[in-house]
Amino acid sequence: MSMINYASREINCKIVYYGPGLGGKTTNLEYVYEKVAPQTRGKLISLATETERTLFFDFLPVDLGTIRGFKTRFHLYTVPGQVYYNASRKLILKGVDGVVFVADSQVERLDANIEAMHNLYDNLAEYGMDIRQLPFVIQYNKRDLPNVCTVQELDEQLNPDSVPNHEAVGSRGIGVFDTLKAVSKLVIKSLS
Amino acid sequence: MMGSAASWSFGEQESRRIDVLLQAFLGESQARCALLVDRTGQLIMTAGQAPEFDSTAFASLAAADFSANDQLASMIGESEFSSLFHQGEKESMFLADVARRVIFVALFDNRATLGMVRLKARGVVRELTEIFRELFERPSKSAQSLLEASFAAEAEDEIDRLFGDL
DSSP, rough: OOOETTTTTEEEEEEEEEETTTHHHHHHHHHHHSSSGGGGGGOOOOEOOSOOOOEEEEEEEEEEEEETTTTEEEEEEOOOGGGGHHHHHHTTTOOOEEEEEEEEGGGGGGGHHHHHHHHHHHHHHHOOOOGOOOEEEEEEEEETTTSSSSSSHHHHOOOTTTEEEEEEEETBBTHHHHHHHHHHHHHHHHHH | OOOOOOOOEEOOOHHHHHHHHHHHHHHHOOOEEEEETTTOEOOOOOOEEEOOOHHHHHHHHHHHHHHHHHHHHHHHHSSOOOOEEEEEESSSEEEEEEEETEEEEEOOOOSSSSHHHHHHHHHHHHHHHHHHHHHHOOOOOGGGGGGGGGHHHHHHHHHHHHHEEE
């Protein structure tokens, strides 16, 4: 839920990267952090385990600058993908303005993608939200690996409402900004 | 039609009213700084000594801290922990719930005592709760009616400029 702060003339929008474990959510944020101009981004905060698995969330604020007198900022969050971290995942969805689902394109991860997608529906429902009412894009990540599902197969399983999808190779930055651009424009549109 | 999540707005009038309360709290408790953070992790306002740290990151972590503790409370059969205290060697912080949607944070050093901060916080939190309840009970406007129509077009151009060639 966006808060419009007239006192400080700020609008902050919360975008959450969701998806199965090891799908590339943190990699997306790390690439954004590396590539955007330093003056437009804040610190990348990672609450991770010793083995660099996300424990609670990663957080990266990106400034869009001042639009019509309002300092406009996107707060990018990832959730932990591992199944047993659901309590943390749900907390991060609180007040979400837009969602990116980062799917792992590998055939053997299809079930994990489906499970994570259902988990997203369930967790949003607990806040009285419906993914069909939210700015939502899907990223099909790891397209460079040999054993991947076709985009059509992934769409059939994960994208019944035909939301925008983007193919990506997060480790090389391919598709990362296309995805971010798409979701951030949807979020802005939902505000106006 | 994609609906925007209902938005709420925080205006200059509320900000001034709250600033008076926070300044009084700081004066009486000797705390250095007070912050109000939305439960979704957004900073609403600060009063007192300007924080030297990254206040955006601070707000997201404070909200996460509070939310995680809420869950811990429910696991042990409490409906909430209405306040939290983190003690450091020199700097400490006290956090309290305001109307279930906002977190009041007081930062203080060795000049202040926890007892005084907690005592004075109780009063200010009560008053803040009334103000925010009133604010949240206002008929919710969509952001649509709050922002100029040209906002989206200009923001989209900026998104293209910022992320375009990356």
